[in-house]
Amino acid sequence: MDLILIQTLNAVQYGLLLFLVASGLTLIFGVMGVINLAHGSFYMMGAYLAFTITSMTGNLLITIVLGTIISALIGAVLEWAFFSHLYHRNHLQQVLLTYGLILIFEELRSLLVGDEVYSVKIPSWLDFSVPLGSVMTYPVYRLFMSGICLVVAVCLYFFIQRTLVGAHIRAGASNRAMVQILGINIDRVFRLVFSLGVALAAFAGMINAPSATVSPAMGTQVLIVSFVVVIVGGIGSVWGALLASLLVAFADTFGKVYLPDYSGIAIYVVMAAILIWRPEGIFKS
Amino acid sequence: MIAAISLTARNVTIALFFILLAAFPQLGQDFYTEMVIRVMIMSIFAISLDLLLGYTGLVSFGHAGWFGMGAYVFALLGTKYQLTSNLWLTLPAAMLVTAFFSFLVGLFVLRTRGMFFIMVTLAFAQIFYFLFHDLKSLGGSSDGMNLRGKPTTAIGDWIPFELTSTNTFYYFVMLLMVGLLLFMSLLLRSPFGRALQGIRENEHRMESIGFPVFRYKLAAFTISGAFAGMAGYLFAILNSSVNPEMLSWHQSADGLLMLILGGMGQLWGGVIGAFTFILLQEVLSTFTKQWHLWMGVAIILIVLFLPGGMISIVERIKNIWKRRFT
Numbered sequence: 001m002d003l004i005l006i007q008t009l010n011a012v013q014y015g016l017l018l019f020l021v022a023s024g025l026t027l028i029f030g031v032m033g034v035i036n037l038a039h040g041s042f043y044m045m046g047a048y049l050a051f052t053i054t055s056m057t058g059n060l061l062i063t064i065v066l067g068t069i070i071s072a073l074i075g076a077v078l079e080w081a082f083f084s085h086l087y088h089r090n091h092l093q094q095v096l097l098t099y100g101l102i103l104i105f106e107e108l109r110s111l112l113v114g115d116e117v118y119s120v121k122i123p124s125w126l127d128f129s130v131p132l133g134s135v136m137t138y139p140v141y142r143l144f145m146s147g148i149c150l151v152v153a154v155c156l157y158f159f160i161q162r163t164l165v166g167a168h169i170r171a172g173a174s175n176r177a178m179v180q181i182l183g184i185n186i187d188r189v190f191r192l193v194f195s196l197g198v199a200l201a202a203f204a205g206m207i208n209a210p211s212a213t214v215s216p217a218m219g220t221q222v223l224i225v226s227f228v229v230v231i232v233g234g235i236g237s238v239w240g241a242l243l244a245s246l247l248v249a250f251a252d253t254f255g256k257v258y259l260p261d262y263s264g265i266a267i268y269v270v271m272a273a274i275l276i277w278r279p280e281g282i283f284k285s
Numbered sequence: 286m287i288a289a290i291s292l293t294a295r296n297v298t299i300a301l302f303f304i305l306l307a308a309f310p311q312l313g314q315d316f317y318t319e320m321v322i323r324v325m326i327m328s329i330f331a332i333s334l335d336l337l338l339g340y341t342g343l344v345s346f347g348h349a350g351w352f353g354m355g356a357y358v359f360a361l362l363g364t365k366y367q368l369t370s371n372l373w374l375t376l377p378a379a380m381l382v383t384a385f386f387s388f389l390v391g392l393f394v395l396r397t398r399g400m401f402f403i404m405v406t407l408a409f410a411q412i413f414y415f416l417f418h419d420l421k422s423l424g425g426s427s428d429g430m431n432l433r434g435k436p437t438t439a440i441g442d443w444i445p446f447e448l449t450s451t452n453t454f455y456y457f458v459m460l461l462m463v464g465l466l467l468f469m470s471l472l473l474r475s476p477f478g479r480a481l482q483g484i485r486e487n488e489h490r491m492e493s494i495g496f497p498v499f500r501y502k503l504a505a506f507t508i509s510g511a512f513a514g515m516a517g518y519l520f521a522i523l524n525s526s527v528n529p530e531m532l533s534w535h536q537s538a539d540g541l542l543m544l545i546l547g548g549m550g551q552l553w554g555g556v557i558g559a560f561t562f563i564l565l566q567e568v569l570s571t572f573t574k575q576w577h578l579w580m581g582v583a584i585i586l587i588v589l590f591l592p593g594g595m596i597s598i599v600e601r602i603k604n605i606w607k608r609r610f611t
Contacts, residue, residue, distance in 0.1 A: 035400055085589060091403055092344050096545055097588040099538050103581030111575065224411055224534070227404045235400060264415030268408050272393060275405065279396045 002133035007253050013142050015249030016149035020204035021222055022229040022241045023156060024197025030173040030236020031193045034086050037098035040223025041105040042198045046071060046205025047214040048109060051118045060123045060210065067206050068199050075198025079191045087190075106216070115216055120209040141211055148207060152200070153242065160238060169193055173236045225252075228267050232274045234281030243282060306459060310452040319523065322455050324563050325462045326519045331543040331555030332465055333512035338541070339550030340473065341505045342485030343395075346403045347410030348513055348540050351387055353532030355379040355514025356521035357417055357424065364433045365424045372436040372448065379518040380511040386413075387510025391503045407534055414532040429528030436522065448522065458519055462556075465512060470552055481505055485550075542584060548594030557595050 025039045046067060053063040082101065086094050121127075122141045129137035160166035168189050171179045180186050205218075212218075229248050233240025248267045255266030274282065310318045330352055337343040358379040363370035394405045419425045435448040448454050472478045480501050483491045492498045521527045530536070539562065546565075547558025565583060569576035591597065 029400065035403065082585070089588075089592075091400060092338070092541065092545070093588050093592060095344070095346065095403065096538070096541060097585055099542075100581040100584030100588065103577045103584070107575050107578035107581065111578075220534075224407070228408055231401060231404050231408065261419055261421075264419050265412045268412040268415075271405075271408055275393065275397065280401065 002136045003257070005132060006136060006138060007257055008250075009138060009142065009146070011250045011253035012246070013146040013149075014253060015246035016146055016153065017204050017208055018222075018225060018229060018249055019153060019242050019245035020149060021201045022226040022233070022245055023153075023238050024200040025226050026230045026233065026236055026238060026241045027169070027173075027193050028197045029230060031169055032083070032087060032190050033176075034083060035091055035094045035098065036083070036197075037095060037223065038101040038105065039197070039201055039226065040219035040221070041102055042071065042075070042201035042219075043205040043222045044109065044216075044219030045074070045105070046202030047120075047209045047218060048113050048118075048205075049202065050120050050206040050209040051214050052113065054120050060120075064203065064206050068203050071202035072195040072199040075195030076191055078198070079194040083194060084187070084190070102219070106219070109216065117216075118214040120214060122210040139211070145207055145211060149204075152203065156200075156238065165189075165192065225267065228271050230281075232271050232281055234283035237281070237283035240281055240283030303463075307456075310455045315451055318451055318455055320563065320567070322451075322458050322523055323520075324559050325458045326516050326523065327539075327543060327559035327563060328556040329458075329462055329465055329519070330513055330516035330540055331547065331559050332469060333509045333516065334540045335544055335549055335551075335555050336469070336472075336481075336505055336509040336512075338544055339554065340478070340485060341481045341502060342488075343502065343506070344403050344541075345406040345506075345509075346534065346537050346541070347406035347408070348509075349532050349534065349536030350390075350410035350413040351383045351510040351513035352517035352520070352536060352540075353417065353527070353529070354383050354386060354413060355517030356527045356531050357517075358382050358514070359436070359518050359521050360424060360430050360432055360527040363436065364430055367433075370434065370436050372438045373440060375436055376515065376518060379514050383514025383517075384507050384511035388503065388507045391506035391510075395499060395502050395506060407537070410532060410534065410537060414529055417532060418529040424527070425529075427529060429526055429530075432521065432525045432527070435525075454522070461515065461519070466552065466556075473552070477501070477504070544594070545592070546587065546594055548596030551594075551596050554594060554596055561595055 021039065021043050024042075025036060028034055028036050028039070049067040049070065050060075050063055053067055054060060057063060057066075078101075082097065086097060089097075126141045126144050129139050130143075132138045158166075160169060168179065168184050169192075171182075171184070172186060172189050172193075176186060179189075204222075225248065229241055229244045232247065233242075233244030247270060251266045251270045252263070256263040259266065306321070309321055312318075330348070333351075334345065334348045337345050337348075356379075359370075359375050362368050362375050362378060369375060390406075390409050394402060394409060397405050417423050417425060418427060424430045435454070438444055438446055438448060446453050446457070448457060473482070480491065480496055483496070484498055484501060488498055517531060520531065543558035543562045544554055545558070546561045547554035547556065565580065566576070569579050569583075573579060587594075593600070
């Protein structure tokens with residue numbers, strides 16, 4: 001029973017983390033129509049930023065605030081330099097250009113911080129465990145992560161559903177031409193969405209860094225899982241992404257416990273099943 | 286008149302290419318002979334992908350799944366379970382198995398379109414990646430497997446050739462590549478090939494004329510998978526090993542890059558692309574340790590400024606020539 005509780009908490013935490021990465025990806029798909037393979041690199045970039053900045057400041061909260069701002073700026077620059085040229089290109093060219101960006105990011109990471117596996121320290125005021133049931137304990141930092149991710153998800157909800165800029169984003173996702181005709185500067189909306197997506201992915205990487213390790217392969221892993229989330233949830237649907245993130249996280253976490261040999265494929269089986277049922281994801285946009 | 290000249294120019298180029306290719310192993314440079322074998326195997330891989338990408342208009346991002354599967358069929362039959370390593374059994378087996386699984390996967394993925402198709406094919410390739418990575422009964426390990434040896438070629442008591450010699454293997458791969466090119470040029474001129482190209486141009490129109498579009502796409506997906514399996518099979522023999530990385534999405538991306546480099550939807554695009562790609566890789570990796578960085582830069586420049594591939598350079602030069610002199 002305790003085991004199931006712990007795994008449920010793990011799954012929720014993983015699902016919310018995944019949502020932060022996948023929501024940016026699905027918005028970039030839905031609003032800008034761009035397949036961004038380099039999205040995983042932003043998650044990796046966040047983790048390495050966390051490592052670099054904490055080793056200078058020693059404070060995780062300052063790191064996260066500073067890192068998020070830096071990544072949003074990097075996102076805006078990348079949108080200006082590369083992604084703004086991709087809107088009228090076909091999917092294949094988008095896939096290849098962003099694949100080229102991955103190669104560059106990975107190599108830059110290797111040049112700037114090296115290929116070693118790093119760890120980031122959990123702040124001392126969060127570095128303890130709470131008892132769970134009779135014998136088990138659960139690290140508080142993981143609960144803290146779930147809480148923070150939930151707060152960010154709620155903020156995202158209010159931003160998209162309740163603000164004017166959010167309305168522009170939603171309008172851009174459903175009818176780009178009409179938005180332009182109404183006199184809204186769609187280029188600015190695109191740049192905003194892109195840097196928001198980058199910031200969310202990097203934020204996820206930063207907040208996860210203390211509880212996991214910072215390793216070179218982390219970008220690719222999270223990218224492909226985020227793709228599954230976006231397919232299952234439906235392209236461009238943030239709420240689909242939330243539901244799908246949790247679904248995928250539960251399949252993955254419980255797959256590892258009950259079917260360790262097949263755990264790698266559990267999420268893909270879920271995806272295949274969903275696609276038979278709804279070929280365009282749960283929330284078709 | 287111009288058409289006739291350019292046609293012969295093209296034929297002369299092709300004939301020259303084959304003569305050079307056939308003569309190459311006689312130089313006796315084993316390192317380079319093996320490199321050209323690699324180029325030819327990658328050409329087969331790229332051509333098989335082109336049937337989907339360039340001719341049917343399906344951007345598959347999971348083609349490495351079939352490549353790796355073909356390789357693993359040989360590894361499992363010949364090394365892990367030691368049933369047979371006879372070429373005449375294992376090569377058809379590799380192609381049949383990949384054809385069967387691409388048929389099954391095709392039933393699912395061809396229901397989707399556009400971005401979904403790209404990502405769903407990627408996801409299915411990941412399933413196979415993890416199966417060959419994790420399942421002990423499929424030789425699962427991140428290091429892969431070293432093979433016991435090359436395939437035997439005996440038919441009864443008669444041994445027509447030995448694949449253990451690099452040069453014989455070279456000619457064997459070359460024969461298969463030329464065979465595939467011939468097969469493709471016939472296929473593309475057949476009613477079936479025409480229908481595929483029609484689907485690429487306008488799927489709905491083909492549907493309303495009465496073509497069973499889904500079945501055509503499924504057939505293309507299956508054939509393409511089988512030939513990718515053949516390429517993987519040959520690649521396993523060349524390296525005498527298999528590895529889950531053969532199914533990774535980097536391998537799929539390499540296939541797409543080769544076609545973009547060479548020019549997709551062109552019979553020779555795959556061959557030119559594979560040559561350029563491997564040459565680029567070799568040159569960059571001798572000059573610098575950070576060759577991935579420059580590969581990335583090269584990819585971005587090509588996508589932004591040369592979306593038609595290397596083959597389009599010829600067209601561009603021709604156009605400039607025409608504008609200036611006629």
